[in-house]
Amino acid sequence: MTGALEAEEQKLKQFQMHQPAGTFVCDSNIYASVPAQELVTTYNARMAKDPSAARRHYDHIVSRAPFGRCPFCGQRDVHSLDHTLPKDAFGTLAIAPANLVPCCSRCNQLMGNQWGADLESKFFDPYSESCESFDWLRCEIVPGAPAQITFVVDCPAATHAVTVNRIQRQFRLLRLASLYAAETAALVGSTRALLARLFVRSGSAGVREQLLETAGSFALIRRNSWQRAYYYAAGNNDWFCGGGFDT
Numbered sequence: 718m719t720g721a722l723e724a725e726e727q728k729l730k731q732f733q734m735h736q737p738a739g740t741f742v743c744d745s746n747i748y749a750s751v752p753a754q755e756l757v758t759t760y761n762a763r764m765a766k767d768p769s770a771a772r773r774h775y776d777h778i779v780s781r782a783p784f785g786r787c788p789f790c791g792q793r794d795v796h797s798l799d800h801t802l803p804k805d806a807f808g809t810l811a812i813a814p815a816n817l818v819p820c821c822s823r824c825n826q827l828m829g830n831q832w833g834a835d836l837e838s839k840f841f842d843p844y845s846e847s848c849e850s851f852d853w854l855r856c857e858i859v860p861g862a863p864a865q866i867t868f869v870v871d872c873p874a875a876t877h878a879v880t881v882n883r884i885q886r887q888f889r890l891l892r893l894a895s896l897y898a899a900e901t902a903a904l905v906g907s908t909r910a911l912l913a914r915l916f917v918r919s920g921s922a923g924v925r926e927q928l929l930e931t932a933g934s935f936a937l938i939r940r941n942s943w944q945r946a947y948y949y950a951a952g953n954n955d956w957f958c959g960g961g962f963d964t
């Protein structure tokens with residue numbers, strides 16, 4: 718084993734030591750007979766490059782993202798593959814399918830070459846790990862003209878501190894608060910007339926029912942989507958349901 722491969726093995730062991738049970742496992746030995754740099758070159762020149770001989774494999778993995786949406790932000794289209802363990806540090810995993818996660822170009826760029834040497838600095842692996850078993854994304858609506866709509870991480874009190882820190886870190890690094898606020902502003906603008914008609918027909922109770930039913934629909938797709946958080950907050954906000962949507 719070369720010195721470089723040995724160093725990579727050690728980093729991989731360090732990464733896996735901090736992995737939650739049942740999550741990402743990738744054995745670098747499967748490609749150990751091929752020099753790491755050759756695998757990186759294969760990825761860059763023959764797989765990621767468009768067009769190239771193996772580009773279809775890249776596109777196939779990209780196409781596996783549910784609804785074509787990035788699993789990290791839940792919003793943007795998927796156009797790239799992220800290496801869970803960066804190819805610059807883990808060359809032997811450059812083309813390993815288990816190490817390739819479809820995501821949007823912006824999240825890929827913001828995650829950079831970070832690979833989570835300890836659990837707290839590790840991004841959630843969409844393949845094998847989920848933080849969707851409880852609500853952690855909360856939308857806040859402050860009355861005004863226009864209303865101030867913001868998003869914060871708000872985990873249940875019993876959530877393990879490490880999980881809370883990981884969610885907060887990922888939320889901050891991927892700049893999701895500003896992304897979700899911008900998307901919500903556009904949504905509020907485009908649904909204003911619809912809610913106004915509903916208000917004339919059914920009053921604030923009708924508006925509330927519509928908003929909460931829509932929140933429930935989005936929760937079925939992605940529990941901590943900005944849409945679920947917004948519709949839930951709006952449906953439970955007396956000012957918003959009573960005409961605040963039209964400010």
Ligand SMILES: [Zn+2]
Binds near residue numbers: 821823825
């Ligand atoms: Zn994304």
